[in-house]
Each structure stands twice: as C-alpha cells, then as structure tokens.
Amino acid sequence: MRPVRVYIWKFGTVIETGKKNKINLMKKVLLAVFAVTVITVSLQAQGIRLGAKVGTNLNKISGQSFSDGFDLAYHVGGFLEIDFNKKWGIQPEVLWSQTATKRSSFNTIYASEINPLNNGEKIKLDYLSIPILLRYNVGGILTLNLGPQFGILLNQDKTLLQNGESAFKGGDFSMVAGGQLNFKVLRIYGRFNIGLQNINDIDNKDKWTNQQIQLGLGLRF
Template identity: 50%
Template sequence: MKFKLSAFVLFLFLAQASMAQFSIGLKAGANIIKIDGKSFNDEFKYGYHLGGFANIGIGGRFSIQPEVLFNQYQTKTDSSFNHIYQNALSGATDVKLNYLSIPLLLNYKLGSLLSLQAGPMFSVLMDHNKNLLQNGEDAFKKGDFSMLGGAQISLGKIKLNGRYVVGLNNINDIDNKDKWKSQGFQLSLGLGL
C-alpha cells in the first residue's frame, strides 16, 4: 500500500512539474574572488565560470534555478604563508582552485525583466596547485559550501547575472592556525535554449 501511495504522489509531482514553465540554457562569466585569511593577499583576483542552468517555474513569481558550473578561483599567498606553514614551498605564490559547483537558486520575479536570486552553492574541488606544500599534503579541503545572492536581468533568451558569493566553510586543510574562506562576485551572460 505504501508503494502505491508513493507512486501516486510521485506521479502527481511529475504531472505538476511537466505543466510548470521549464527552460534550459548555457552561461559563462567572470569570478572576482578573494580568499580571506592571513596567509593570502587581501585582493580580489579574476577567474571564470561556465556551465548550464535550468529554470523551473513553481508558481506565481517564484522559480527554482539549478545550475552546474565549472568555477575557477585565483589568489596569491601572502609573504606570511611561508612563516605560518614551515613546509610550504618558497615562491609558490599563485594559487588556482578549480571547482565543480552546483548552485540551487530561488528566483523571485519583480517584473518581466528583473528577478532576485538567493540560495546555496555546493562545490567540489577538482584541481588545485599540488606544489603549494613540499610534503605533498593537500592544502585545501575537497569541498566548499557557499551562499549566493544577486539579481538576473532577462532580455528574452539573454540572461545577465550579478551575484555576491560568500563561502561558509573553512577550506584550509592543513591545520586550524588560519581560517580560509572565499568571497566575491560572479558576473555572467547566459543564453536560453
């Protein structure tokens, strides 16, 4: 009986979802990010992101926008990095972090052109500088959890996004001497298909 009830609820959900407004698209843009922590320069560096998105209407002015993005963050270590972490390589100042990110945003339409967006972003570290530490340890944790907030302008199939990103996790995987967190902005151009 539970199986039949579950199947019926699933059927109702899928029927409702199929009647909802649904669209997909591609996007690309710039990341203007810094890593906070006394081991890193206090400056924003440019990276990029690219990927795809879907927009699922859930009624009224609300929709859900899941995305899958390749995100690249760049930063520089501060001169104090070698003093804090004795096993660090001298001269390893430029750091690139490549993430596979999945933002899950709630959109609220203010009008036909403008939507406000907010939601979490889950990121998995795909690649990073392996030469940051002499002993081959990983300097960065394998994942990050962030919150996003911003706006989207829809001009037909063209979508312009501006978002603020704040990392909530400490991504330092060496020790607890210094907390490393990301923050910054994402600017992107999307095209609905």
C-alpha cells in the same frame, strides 16, 4: 628500521586513500542530491527552460595567508529555470568555476610546511560548483536569486606543501545572493558568493573562506 619505514609508508597511504574515498563519496552524494532535486521539482513545475552561461569571477580567499584584494578568474556552465508559478521558481546550475588568489603571509604562517621548490605567488583552484537557487520574479525583467552552493575541488596543487600534502579541502559550502535581467533568450546576471566553510586542510592556524563576485551572460535555449 626497514619494517618501521614500510609500516609508516603504508599507514600514510591508507590515510591518503581514505581522504580520496571521502571526496569521491561526497561528489557522488552531491550529484545525487542535485539530480533528485531537479527531477522532483520538475514534476511540479509549470515551465522549464535550459540555458548556458559564461562569465567572470572576482574572488579572494579570506584569511591572513592570502592577499586581501580580488583577483580575476572565470566560470562556465549550464542552468535550468524552473517556474512553479509567475512569481516563484528555482534555478539549479552546474558550473566549472575558478578561484584565483595570491600568497600574502602564507609562507610565514606555514614556514615549516611549505615546499621550498614552489615559489609561485599565484594560486588557482578549479571547482565544480552546484548552486540551487530560489527564483523570485519581481516583475518586468528582474529576477532575484538566493540559495546554497556546493563546491567540489577538481584540482589539488600537490607542490604547494612538502611531501605532496593537500592545503585545501576537497569541498566547499557557500551562500549565493544576486539578481538577473531577462531579455527573451538573453540573461545578464550578477551575484555574490560567501563561503561558510573553512577550506584550510592544513590546520586551524588560519581560517580560509571563499568570497566571490560573479558577473556574466546567459543564453536560454
């Protein structure tokens, strides 16, 4: 039986290595797309402004497995304001963003998969979020934002399931809509992010999507 066990172990290692390679490739592709987008539009822009931002996340993961209420977390990062003219522009950002939620029916739905040694109710996921937002300057101090957001999962809780399996997918895709008030160097913003991708990496019993309200302050340099 020893050769069989060795073969199974090696096969599992190959699968795990394949997942890691796919995630690493996805990270490189997203960062490359972000860099190319910024460089391309910068060449055509009339004005470019750099800034930093910090704020709170009110988020939940939809699905029967988790609590239906919103939980508090945080985000921090940097942004560029790139104007094509007085009305239109884009706003690419790079953010560290945390998602927090609580288990609801997770232990019931995945009773055979959960790790009995992990009894924690709270779950936290850290993402590298890359929103690329269209800017529309309404007039005065108000700017509206709309666009896609790509998320790369930075941490993966290997104690949630048995055998160190991953419960969440390594990437996420969402749409972002919101508004921003501009006071010289100060930015006050609010936005809603709705996930379009199922981040459940276990099976298809329950569909999980991120939903997030962001409120924060930014400073333009």
